[in-house]
Amino acid sequence: MRKLATALLVVCTTASALAQGTVFFANRLSATDWAKVTLNGVGVEGAGYSAQLFAGPAGTAEGSLVAVAASLTTFRTGAGAGAWTSVTDVAIPGVAAGAQAALQVRVWANNGGTVTTYAAAVAAGNLATGVSAVMASNPLGGGNPPTPSPNMLGLGVSDPLQAFSLTVIPEPSVLALGALGALALVLRRRKA
Numbered sequence: 372m373r374k375l376a377t378a379l380l381v382v383c384t385t386a387s388a389l390a391q392g393t394v395f396f397a398n399r400l401s402a403t404d405w406a407k408v409t410l411n412g413v414g415v416e417g418a419g420y421s422a423q424l425f426a427g428p429a430g431t432a433e434g435s436l437v438a439v440a441a442s443l444t445t446f447r448t449g450a451g452a453g454a455w456t457s458v459t460d461v462a463i464p465g466v467a468a469g470a471q472a473a474l475q476v477r478v479w480a481n482n483g484g485t486v487t488t489y490a491a492a493v494a495a496g497n498l499a500t501g502v503s504a505v506m507a508s509n510p511l512g513g514g515n516p517p518t519p520s521p522n523m524l525g526l527g528v529s530d531p532l533q534a535f536s537l538t539v540i541p542e543p544s545v546l547a548l549g550a551l552g553a554l555a556l557v558l559r560r561r562k563a
Contacts, residue, residue: 391462392470392511393520396424396442398532399454400524407453408446408478410499410537414453418445420499420537421481422455423489426463429471433505436475438488439463445481453534460512460520468514474523476503478537493540501537506530 399405408415408422424442427435444457466472479492480499492498507530512520525531 390468390514391464392466392468392472393460393462393513394424394426394472394474394508394511395459395520395522396461397455397458397523398422398476399447399451399458400522402450404524405454406503406524406532407534408455408476408501408537409453409534410501412536414446414451415478415499415537416446416448416452419480419483420446420478421487421489422446422457422476422478424461425475425477425489426466427473428466429473429507431473433475436473436505437464462513463511466511468512468518469510472508472511474506474508476523476532476535478502478535480537497539497541499537499539501535503532503535504530506532 398408408420422442422444424439425436426439427437439461442457442461444455446452447454447456463472463474477489478501479486479489481487481492482495482498486492486495486498489500492500506523509521510518512518523532
C-alpha cells in the first residue's frame with residue numbers, strides 16, 4: 372500500500388510540474404482597451420476571417436512558432452468589428468506554467484471557411500492576411516496552485532499586443548502578368 376501511495380504522489384507531482392502554461396487570448400477587454408485588427412482602415416468582422424495564436428518557448432523565432440489549435444476563432448460584428456470572438460485562457464503547448472513564451476497572432480480571410488490555416492491563406496495568394504508583432508510574455512498562468520494568465524493587451528505581457536492591419540498579396544501569376552505588361556510598355560515606348 373505504501374508503494375502505491377508513493378507512486379501516486381510521484382505521478383501527481385510530475386503531472387503538475389509539466390502542466391502547460393496559459394495566456395488570456397483576447398484583443399478587446401472594453402470599448403476603449405483593445406488592439407483592433409483592420410483591413411483598409413476598417414475592422415475585420417464576421418465568420419469570413421479567422422484568427423489564431425501561434426506560440427513557443429521564450430526566444431522562439433517567428434518562423435518556428437506553432438499554431439495553438441484551441442485558439443482558432445472568428446471575428447465579432449458591428450461595434451466589435453476588429454475583435455475576435457474568443458476571449459479565454461488558452462494553454463500553450465510545450466511551455467510550462469510559470470515559464471515565458473513567445474506569442475504571435477495571425478489573421479486571414481478564410482474564403483467562407485474553406486481556408487482553414489494561415490499557411491494555406493498565404494499559399495493561396497490574393498487573400499487578406501496579417502500578423503501581429505511577436506510578443507514576449509511574462510510567466511504564463513496555470514499550474515498548481517493556479518496563477519492568473521497574463522493578458523495579451525499588456526497586463527502581464529512585456530511586449531503587449533498592438534493593433535495591426537491585413538494586406539492582400541496578389542497571386543504570383545498576377546505579379547507575373549503585371550511584370551510582362553510593364554515590360555511590353557517599356558519595349559513599345561523604346562520602338563516609338
